[in-house]
Amino acid sequence: MRIAYFSPLPPQRSGIADYSGELIPHLSRLADLTLFTADPDAVDKAVAVQYDLRSHEQFGDLSDQFDLALYHIGNSEYHDDIARIAFDAPGVIVLHDHNLHHAVALRTIGKGDRFAYAREMGYERGADGVRRAMATRYGIEPPLFENPLNGRLLDASLGVIVHSQYTARLVERQGYRGSLSIIPALIAPFSGRSRRRELNLPDDAVLFGSFGLISKEKQIIETLHALRRLRTEMPNAYYLLVGNVVAELPVEEAIQELGLHDAVFYAGYAAQLSDFVDWIHTADVVINLRSPTVGETSAAALRAMAAGKALIINDDGWYREIPSAAAAKIPPGDESALLDVMRSIGQSEAVRQAMGNAGRQYTRKVCSPGKIAEEYVRTLTRIMRTARIYG
Numbered sequence: 001m002r003i004a005y006f007s008p009l010p011p012q013r014s015g016i017a018d019y020s021g022e023l024i025p026h027l028s029r030l031a032d033l034t035l036f037t038a039d040p041d042a043v044d045k046a047v048a049v050q051y052d053l054r055s056h057e058q059f060g061d062l063s064d065q066f067d068l069a070l071y072h073i074g075n076s077e078y079h080d081d082i083a084r085i086a087f088d089a090p091g092v093i094v095l096h097d098h099n100l101h102h103a104v105a106l107r108t109i110g111k112g113d114r115f116a117y118a119r120e121m122g123y124e125r126g127a128d129g130v131r132r133a134m135a136t137r138y139g140i141e142p143p144l145f146e147n148p149l150n151g152r153l154l155d156a157s158l159g160v161i162v163h164s165q166y167t168a169r170l171v172e173r174q175g176y177r178g179s180l181s182i183i184p185a186l187i188a189p190f191s192g193r194s195r196r197r198e199l200n201l202p203d204d205a206v207l208f209g210s211f212g213l214i215s216k217e218k219q220i221i222e223t224l225h226a227l228r229r230l231r232t233e234m235p236n237a238y239y240l241l242v243g244n245v246v247a248e249l250p251v252e253e254a255i256q257e258l259g260l261h262d263a264v265f266y267a268g269y270a271a272q273l274s275d276f277v278d279w280i281h282t283a284d285v286v287i288n289l290r291s292p293t294v295g296e297t298s299a300a301a302l303r304a305m306a307a308g309k310a311l312i313i314n315d316d317g318w319y320r321e322i323p324s325a326a327a328a329k330i331p332p333g334d335e336s337a338l339l340d341v342m343r344s345i346g347q348s349e350a351v352r353q354a355m356g357n358a359g360r361q362y363t364r365k366v367c368s369p370g371k372i373a374e375e376y377v378r379t380l381t382r383i384m385r386t387a388r389i390y391g
Contacts (some may be wrong), residue, residue, distance in 0.1 A: 001031040001380060004059060004091070006082045007072035010044040011271065013244075015212070015299045016096050019274050022188045024051065026373035031380075034066070048065035056081050063089055066293055067384050070376075073153060075100050077295055080107045083153060092383055093157040098167045098295025099148040109136055117142070124151045145292045154178070159383040161376075163297040164318040170295055171346050181379045181388065186372040187302040187363050189231045190274070192281035199265050199282070202236060206346045209240035209283030211300040212275065214251060219289040219333070221254050226339045228258045234346055242267045242279045277303060284352060285310045287343050291332030293317035301327075302367060305359025310336070310345050310352040 005024070008017035024047070027033060034052045037043055038057055043053060054062065063069070069091030073079050080103065086093060108117035113135060121129035124147055136142055151174065154160060159179035162168050168182050177339040201207065208227070214220050220241070230237050241264065245251050255264050270276035280286065286304035288294070288311060297318050304311050305326055315329035322329075328345060330337040345351050 001068070001377065001384065002066045003031050003033050003380065004036055004063070005033050006036045006056075006069065006333040007087065008074075009035065010273070011046055012042075012076075012078060013078060013269070014074070014078050016072050016078070019096070019186065019299065020072060021047065021273070022186055022369050023373060023376075026369045027376055030373055030377045034062070036085075056085060058269040059085060059089070066156070068092055068380055070094065070380065072096060073150075075103045075296070077103060077106055079103060086153060087156050090156050090158050092159045092161060092380060093153055094161045095150065095153075095167065095171070096148065096163070096296065098162070098170050099145065100153070101142070101144045101149045102146055102294070104149045104297075105142050105144065109133075109142065118150065120149050121147065124149055145294070148174075148295075150174075158387050159379075161379060162295075163282075164295075164321055164389050166318045166321065167295045167297075171243060183372060183375045183379060184366050185302060186369045187298065187299065187306045187367040188369050189306050189364070190277040190303075192274075192277040192307055194282045195278050196282050197358040199238075199240070201238060204236045205238050206234065206236055206251040206285070207238045207240055207283050208285045208287055208342065208346070209242065209279065210287050210289075211242045211280060211304075212288075213297075214241055214243045214245040214249060216246070216249055217292065219291060219292055219338075220249065220251060220325050222333070222335050223287055223289070224251075224258055224260060225336065226335055226342055227263065228260060229339055230259075230342050230346070231263060233343065236348055237263070237342070238281065239264045240267065240279065240283055241265070242270055242276065244269045263309065280304055280307050280309060283309060285312065285342070286306070287312045287338075287342075289314050289330075289332070289338075290319070294317075302363055305356075305365070306363040308356035308360045310355040312341050312345070323358060323362055326355060326362050328355070338362060 008014040008018040010017050012019045036054050040053045040055055071082050071086040072094045075097035104120050118133035121133035155175050161181050161183050163185040227239050262278045280303050286309045288301040291314050311327040313327050314332045316332050330343040
């Protein structure tokens with residue numbers, strides 16, 4: 001099968017770039033891949049020398065050479081150009097995030113084009129959507145979590161791939177009647193190494209950690225409040241943050257106000273996936289909360305399980321599909337429940353080991369890149385055959 005593969009690629013600051021970096025070596029053994037990217041010169045040299053790499057602009061002249069185009073779509077600006085091409089040349093959409101509203105808003109009203117935003121809202125919600133869109137001129141916030149704004153992409157696709165039953169149900173509720181397939185997210189096992197010595201922690205320290213974009217939805221401020229309460233009982237509890245902090249989130253202010261400047265470590269953005277994995281291996285417990293959800297599958301949560309780490313998540317969205325033995329699940333926004341599980345997991349090494357072992361077994365069974373690549377080929381072959389029948 002000849003596949004035109006569209007995705008962010010390493011070293012772009014995107015979890016989907018890391019995902020593709022792990023999938024491509026396995027998928028390329030089963031199919032003939034050509035990788036399309038916005039800037040081939042910026043792609044990691046290890047990728048560039050191994051694969052046929054082309055720019056987005058070249059696809060128009062080459063499109064007839066492929067059986068299918070595969071478009072990886074997520075809720076960030078890295079996918080704007082990919083979405084545009086997917087409208088013009090229908091293929092298979094890999095919907096990493098169900099809700100694409102943030103990305104649509106950024107490329108429309110974020111650039112001063114309220115009318116383009118109104119067209120997208122109108123496509124999905126009719127006249128009411130247009131009214132809601134135009135109300136942004138008066139400072140009314142866009143309904144980022146109410147409307148996924150993915151309908152135009154779904155309608156233009158030959159098929160859709162999602163990573164969870166949760167997202168599949170959301171797509172079905174929208175009335176999508178095309179080919180819909182669930183292929184679990186992949187995670188390649190990385191050995192990793194602890195960087196604990198760099199933090200100068202006490203020998204008995206229990207280190208909690210949160211990884212990835214540090215935003216309001218990740219409930220970092222709430223976690224800091226829980227940590228302050230926990231440290232009255234467990235003064236050996238510490239917290240590690242790894243990732244970019246969104247500008248409007250007052251993380252540093254909260255740390256100072258709560259008197260946690262000696263208990264919280266900020267490692268910044270990990271430019272290399274290996275560094276990111278090392279920091280996950282450094283933590284004893286990974287806290288990966290997300291509310292509201294955009295229908296995403298968290299790579300950070302899967303990497304924590306692959307590393308054999310205890311995990312705390314929200315009982316919501318895709319997270320509900322993680323085995324209970326591998327993660328402690330709490331209601332979104334429940335700080336008392338968060339404190340309780342931080343205490344129970346933090347005080348018991350046996351609990352942490354059992355949870356970590358269950359998570360490692362789950363990722364090995366479900367998320368193996370080789371197995372996932374085989375599922376892609378089976379799914380794409382079926383969609384290709386159907387497209388040829390009707391095309």
